Amino acid sequence: MDFNIAHEIHAFRSEVREFIEAALPADISRRGRHDYHSRRDDVQRWMKILNKRGWSAPHWPAHLGGTDWSPLQRYIFQDELRRARAPVLDRCGLDLLGPVVCAFGTPEQQARHLPPILNGDLWWAQGFSEPNAGSDLASLKTRADLDGDHFIVNGQKTWTTEAHFADWIFALVRTDQVAKPQAGISFLLIDMTTPGVTRRPIWSIDGANTLNEVFFEDVRVPIANLVGQAGHGWSYAKFLLAHERTTSSVVSHTKRDIEQIRHLATLAKTPAGPLIGTHAFATKLAKLEAEVIALEWSVLRVLHASEGDAAGNSVASLLKLRGSELSERAALLAAEALGDHGVAAMPLSESDDATPKELPPIEDDEAIGVSAKAMFRRAATIYGGASEVQRTIIAKSILGL
Ligand SMILES: Cc1cc2nc3c(=O)[nH]c(=O)nc-3n(C[C@H](O)[C@H](O)[C@H](O)COP(=O)(O)OP(=O)(O)OC[C@H]3O[C@@H](n4cnc5c(N)ncnc54)[C@H](O)[C@@H]3O)c2cc1C
Numbered sequence: 001m002d003f004n005i006a007h008e009i010h011a012f013r014s015e016v017r018e019f020i021e022a023a024l025p026a027d028i029s030r031r032g033r034h035d036y037h038s039r040r041d042d043v044q045r046w047m048k049i050l051n052k053r054g055w056s057a058p059h060w061p062a063h064l065g066g067t068d069w070s071p072l073q074r075y076i077f078q079d080e081l082r083r084a085r086a087p088v089l090d091r092c093g094l095d096l097l098g099p100v101v102c103a104f105g106t107p108e109q110q111a112r113h114l115p116p117i118l119n120g121d122l123w124w125a126q127g128f129s130e131p132n133a134g135s136d137l138a139s140l141k142t143r144a145d146l147d148g149d150h151f152i153v154n155g156q157k158t159w160t161t162e163a164h165f166a167d168w169i170f171a172l173v174r175t176d177q178v179a180k181p182q183a184g185i186s187f188l189l190i191d192m193t194t195p196g197v198t199r200r201p202i203w204s205i206d207g208a209n210t211l212n213e214v215f216f217e218d219v220r221v222p223i224a225n226l227v228g229q230a231g232h233g234w235s236y237a238k239f240l241l242a243h244e245r246t247t248s249s250v251v252s253h254t255k256r257d258i259e260q261i262r263h264l265a266t267l268a269k270t271p272a273g274p275l276i277g278t279h280a281f282a283t284k285l286a287k288l289e290a291e292v293i294a295l296e297w298s299v300l301r302v303l304h305a306s307e308g309d310a311a312g313n314s315v316a317s318l319l320k321l322r323g324s325e326l327s328e329r330a331a332l333l334a335a336e337a338l339g340d341h342g343v344a345a346m347p348l349s350e351s352d353d354a355t356p357k358e359l360p361p362i363e364d365d366e367a368i369g370v371s372a373k374a375m376f377r378r379a380a381t382i383y384g385g386a387s388e389v390q391r392t393i394i395a396k397s398i399l400g401l
Contacts, residue, residue, distance in 0.1 A: 009072060009073070009076065012073055012076060013076050013080065016076060016077055016080045017080050017083075017084075019053065019055075020080055020081065020084045020086065021084065023049050023050075023053070024046065024049075024084055024086050025045065025046075025049075028042045028045065028046055028086070028087060029084060029085055029086065031087070032084075032085035032086055032087050033085045033366070033368075036369060036372075036373045036376065037208055037210050037376075038087035038088045039087070040123060040162075040165050042087045043087045043088070043089060043090055043120060044120035044121075044123075045120075046086060046087055046089070046120075047089060047090065047118075047119060047120030048119055048120055050089075051118050051119045051120070054067065055067065055077070056089070056094065056118045056119070056120070057094050057098055057117070057118055058073070058074045058077055059074055059095075059099070060098055060099065060102055060114075061102055064102050064110060064114055065114055065115070065118045066102075071303035071304060072300065072303065072304065074303075075299070075300065075303060078252050079252045079255070081252075082252035082253055082255070082256050083252075083256065085256070089120075090117065090120060090123055090124065092123075092124040092125055092126045092161070092162070092166075092170075093117035093122070093123065093124040094117060094118075095243055096124075096126055096170075096240050096243060097113075097117070097124050097126075097170045097240075098114065098117055099239070099240070099243055100170075100187070100227060100236050100239060100240050101113055101114060101227065102114070103239065104187075104227055104228040104236055104239075105227055105228075108224070109189075109224075109225075109227065113168075113189070122167040122168060123162065123165055123166045123167050123168075124166055124167070124168050124169065124170060125160050125161065125162055125163040125166035125168070125169040125170075125192075125212075125214070126160065126161065126169070126170060127142075127157040127160055127163075127169040127170065127171035127172070127190070127214060128140075128157070128171070128172050128237065129157060129158055129159045129160075130142060130155070130156060130157055130158060131156060131158050134159075134386075135385070135386055135388075135389045137172070137237070138181040138182045138185070138234065139181060140155075140172055140173075140174060140185065141155055141174065142154070142155025142156065142157065142171065142172070142173050142174065142216060143155055143173060143174045143175075143177065144173035144174065144175050144186065144188055144221065145175075146175070146223070147220075149222065149223050149224075150220045150221060150222055150223060151173070151175070151188065151220075151221045151223065151225075151226070152218055152219070152220060152221075153171075153173060153188070153190065153196075153216040153218075153219040153220075153221055154216055154217060154218060154219070155173070155215075155216050156213060156214070156215050156216070157169075157171065157213070157214040157216075158202075158212075158213045158214075159202070159211050159212075159383070160199075160211065160212045160213070160214045161210055161211060161212075161383075162210055162212075163192070163199050163212040163214050164199055164201055164209060164212050166192055167191070167192055167193075168189060168190065168191055168192055169189075169190050169192055169197075169214065170187065170188070170189050170190075170227075171187075171188050171189075171190055172185050172186070172187060172188075172233050172234075172237055173185070173186055173188050173233070174186075175230050175231065175233075176230070176231055179231065182234040183231055183234070184231060185231070185233040185234045185237070186226060186230045186231060186232070186233040187226070187227040187228060187232075187233035187236045187237065188221055188225055188226055188227070188233075189221075189225040189226075189227065190216075190219065190221050190225065191221075194219050194220065194221065195219070195220075196216060196217040196218050196219035196220075197214065197215070197216060197219055198214070198215045198217070199212045199213065199214050199215070200212060200213045200215070204375075204376060204379075205375045205376070205378075206372035206373070206375040206376040207372065208372070208376070241316075241384070241385065242316045243316075250323050250324070250327050250380070251292060251295055251296045251299055251323060253327060254292050254323070254326050254327045254330045255292060255296070257327070257330035257331065257333075257334060258285070258288065258289050258292060258330060260334055260366050260370075261285055261288075261330065261333050261334045261337050262276065262285065263364075263366050264334060264337040264338055264364070264366055264367060264370070265281055265285065265337040267364055267367075268337050268338065268339060268341075275337060275339075281336075281337070284333060285333065288326065288329055288330060288333060291326055292326055292330075295319070295322050295323060295326060298318075298319065298322075299319055299323075302315055302319065314393055314394060314397035314398050315398075317385070317390040317393040317394050317397075318390075318394055318398070320384055320385065320390055321381075321387055321390040321391065321394070324380035324381045324384075324387065325380075325381060325387070327377060327380050328377050328378060328380050328381060330377075331370075331373050331374040331376075331377035332374050332377075334370045334373070334374065335370055335371050335374035338367055338370050338371065341367065342367075342370055342371040342374075
């Protein structure tokens with residue numbers, strides 16, 4: 001890998017930065033600074049702006065609305081979006097479903113589903129996990145039985161991110177009850193407004209509702225909504241999960257977190273002066289930053305070697321494992337920098353006598369939402385495949401154990 005970043009790459013970064021600075025609406029940018037769960041209307045407004053420029057899905061094939069950028073250019077683009085605190089785009093549509101439809105969808109499916117994703121018109125949710133099928137996804141029970149030119153879907157999905165405002169869901173369903181578990185699974189696109197689909201919110205520890213349960217009761221889904229071949233859903237899911245795990249390394253997010261931690265630790269006071277000047281805290285921050293930089297180079301090396309956006313499954317697992325651990329550590333260190341002030345920023349119950357109401361929050365923009373984010377980030381080593389599962393993949397596929 002050539003570590004001398006060419007002149008054109010610097011020019012590209014400047015072009016992207018100038019565009020984002022000029023085009024990202026100030027109110028969206030301000031909310032992006034405070035809210036780690038992006039709002040649907042903000043994301044949609046921003047996606048329309050990006051789409052006009054032809055930049056809402058740079059990793060898709062150019063003839064389907066993507067770009068012909070190199071992996072490094074795509075990485076720089078993501079890095080600049082995070083730097084500007086732009087809202088996180090519709091990951092389920094752009095990063096998960098989009099590449100599957102580009103690779104395995106029919107021309108009709110591509111024409112119908114890709115343009116609304118690019119323009120942020122329709123929102124997608126990922127319906128893989130079930131109450132008894134998370135790590136052991138192949139044991140999923142939601143079934144789709146053929147009835148003429150429709151499937152009849154019955155079952156339940158859970159932990160479905162943003163299903164409360166999704167228009168469509170892509171789901172793994174069992175279309176063959178006797179085949180081996182993996183061989184009986186198909187990949188189906190389901191309109192959330194179809195009769196028989198209901199959703200129930202799950203409130204997470206940070207006080208937010210991004211997670212949901214989704215129930216299917218005799219839901220009629222046209223056979224035209226089957227992606228690829230019946231019984232091949234497992235291989236499309238593996239393709240999709242490699243994308244999910246590569247992007248789950250979230251290095252650019254963690255880099256922004258480090259800037260935030262440094263800022264907060266400069267404001268936070270200790271008897272010996274600003275927290276950032278204490279040996280213990282400065283050492284933790286330096287160690288985290290060094291590990292994030294090392295991961296960033298690993299991501300760049302993988303992208304360079306694969307000349308694509310999805311690394312192989314096992315390498316994607318390495319990036320996911322390391323990236324999610326570092327992002328959890330960064331969120332916790334930001335909360336540590338806030339100290340007791342972080343508690344004041346949390347919405348604790350009225351009856352909680354331990355609420356230190358007298359503690360004023362650190363009056364700084366960067367302090368808002370830090371504690372809640374630290375709580376939600378705990379999920380990073382669970383979603384997209386728990387760390388233990390990633391370690392097993394690495395042990396088997398890379399270490400040959
Ligand atoms: C915030 C969040 C968002 C999510 N969003 C979505 C979404 O949009 N769509 C979707 O489909 N799913 C989503 N998920 C679900 C996620 O993919 C699952 O939570 C994950 O795969 C783990 O499955 P589980 O929760 O059933 O835990 P389990 O599989 O029951 O695991 C429980 C524990 O046992 C460990 N374990 C399990 N099997 C093994 C094994 N073989 N060896 C060693 N240890 C093992 C796990 O590592 C874990 O620590 C989300 C989850 C979270 C937390």
